[in-house]
Amino acid sequence: MSNQEKEPMFxxxxxxxxxxxxxxxxxxxxxxxxxxxxxxxxxxxxxxxxMALSVTIVTAVSNVVIxxxxxxxxxxxxxxxxxxIIATMVILVDQFLKxxxxxxxxxxxxxxxxxxTNCIIMGRLEAFAMANKPWPSFIDGLGNGxxxxxxxxxxxxxxxxxxxxxxxxxxxxxxxxxxxVGYENNGMVILPPMALIFIGLIIWIQRSRNKSLVEHK
Amino acid sequence: MKQFSNRYIFIFSSVMVIAVAALxxxxxxxxQPAQEKxxxxxxxxxxxxxxxxxxxxxxxxxxxxxxxxxxxxxxxKGEPVEGVNAFTVVLKNEQKKPLDQxxxxxxxxxxxxxxxxxxxxxxxxxxxxxxxxxxxxRSDMNTIYGVTFDHxxxxxxxxxxxxxxxxxxxxRGDQLFDNQKFVSVKxxxxxxxxxxxxxxxxxxxxxxxSKGLEKMLSDCLIKYNDYLLKNxx
Numbered sequence: 369m370s371n372q373e374k375e376p377m378f379x380x381x382x383x384x385x386x387x388x389x390x391x392x393x394x395x396x397x398x399x400x401x402x403x404x405x406x407x408x409x410x411x412x413x414x415x416x417x418x419m420a421l422s423v424t425i426v427t428a429v430s431n432v433v434i435x436x437x438x439x440x441x442x443x444x445x446x447x448x449x450x451x452x453i454i455a456t457m458v459i460l461v462d463q464f465l466k467x468x469x470x471x472x473x474x475x476x477x478x479x480x481x482x483x484x485t486n487c488i489i490m491g492r493l494e495a496f497a498m499a500n501k502p503w504p505s506f507i508d509g510l511g512n513g514x515x516x517x518x519x520x521x522x523x524x525x526x527x528x529x530x531x532x533x534x535x536x537x538x539x540x541x542x543x544x545x546x547x548x549v550g551y552e553n554n555g556m557v558i559l560p561p562m563a564l565i566f567i568g569l570i571i572w573i574q575r576s577r578n579k580s581l582v583e584h585k
Numbered sequence: 586m587k588q589f590s591n592r593y594i595f596i597f598s599s600v601m602v603i604a605v606a607a608l609x610x611x612x613x614x615x616x617q618p619a620q621e622k623x624x625x626x627x628x629x630x631x632x633x634x635x636x637x638x639x640x641x642x643x644x645x646x647x648x649x650x651x652x653x654x655x656x657x658x659x660x661x662k663g664e665p666v667e668g669v670n671a672f673t674v675v676l677k678n679e680q681k682k683p684l685d686q687x688x689x690x691x692x693x694x695x696x697x698x699x700x701x702x703x704x705x706x707x708x709x710x711x712x713x714x715x716x717x718x719x720x721x722x723r724s725d726m727n728t729i730y731g732v733t734f735d736h737x738x739x740x741x742x743x744x745x746x747x748x749x750x751x752x753x754x755x756x757r758g759d760q761l762f763d764n765q766k767f768v769s770v771k772x773x774x775x776x777x778x779x780x781x782x783x784x785x786x787x788x789x790x791x792x793x794x795s796k797g798l799e800k801m802l803s804d805c806l807i808k809y810n811d812y813l814l815k816n817x818x
Contacts, residue, residue, distance in 0.1 A: 442589040456605045467619035
């Protein structure tokens with residue numbers, strides 16, 4: 369791939385890198401990576417959005433860094449180098465969150481640090497950035513981060529709406545007046561297992577629409 | 586893949602580590618003032634919550650200056666210690682010192698109902714990490730006016746419930762002393778009798794956090810024993 373010198377910035381191949389993770393190669397629903405954080409930070413929409421952005425930034429930037437130095441990374445210590453780059457990015461993101469969006473950083477607590485262990489990022493570095501140029505790697509990182517973020521945002525939208533009756537903290541259900549007719553928030557949706565059920569539903573819908581994703585034994 | 590010599594690998598790793606360290610130190614130094622400001626606002630906000638004043642990040646400073654007028658530091662005998670700023674005392678560091686050298690911060694506040702309350706900081710251990718909070722006492726130095734708790738990383742939905750209003754609300758009106766004896770407030774698994782002025786319900790599924798909270802209250806507040814007894818009316 370690296371010998372094609374003159375490729376337009378948004379060639380069909382590059383666009384595919386960006387859009388694939390939203391659909392048939394979604395990191396969460398197809399590759400089943402990053403589940404842990406997807407369960408933990410999807411109670412409310414706002415932390416989920418920040419988490420999605422953070423992971424996208426970390427994946428994209430570390431992809432670029434690794435791709436730029438891929439020819440100089442000794443093969444024997446490449447995993448260590450990848451981890452150092454990821455950890456550096458995550459600490460930077462964490463420091464920025466603490467300085468500028470303190471409330472969100474408090475809600476995300478340990479999960480920002482745990483981005484380091486998010487398999488999606490390391491997976492992209494090892495599978496893509498180590499063998500590709502910085503620009504496609506950047507797009508690949510953006511696509512995968514955003515594909516992960518999309519699932520987080522969809523799940524957290526429903527969990528916040530059904531569990532707390534709000535969207536981004538705005539009491540939608542109260543304004544609609546559903547409580548006066550006997551509706552109650554479903555407290556169970558706030559608990560982590562329900563996130564798994566939502567993700568399961570998304571996987572189910574996706575596979576029923578795209579049979580090629582179904583594994584046959 | 587090209588083979589690299591060991592020498593190259595050593596040099597590569599060293600350069601990488603030094604570059605990364607420089608970058609991170611730079612970021613930490615540049616962002617530190619903003620982060621410290623956030624922590625300070627957070628602390629003031631918690632104190633305001635313990636006297637029932639809801640504050641947002643924007644008006645915290647203003648409300649703090651309005652309600653919390655005075656602060657001082659005591660030693661374990663209840664005598665004032667001069668020349669120490671109560672706000673900057675870090676409880677965790679104090680707890681490592683011998684008891685007679687510890688600084689015990691006290692904040693005086695006057696909420697809207699005119700009650701003269703004192704706010705005492707507490708800090709202890711939950712299940713996964715530190716838990717802390719503020720306990721405000723009425724002018725009888727015995728009845729709890731309000732509490733607020735927070736935690737670093739207790740389990741959401743279980744131990745993390747300690748910083749929710751329903752849990753914190755149970756402390757209101759409870760008492761620390763049985764006549765002249767310090768008994769603190771206990772968390773009761775399975776639910777406390779509402780008439781029990783020394784007990785609150787434990788958090789279901791959060792037994793270790795609840796027990797940690799009980800220990801934190803009793804360990805931290807008993808240090809104020811002499812001061813509270815002296816000033817009870």
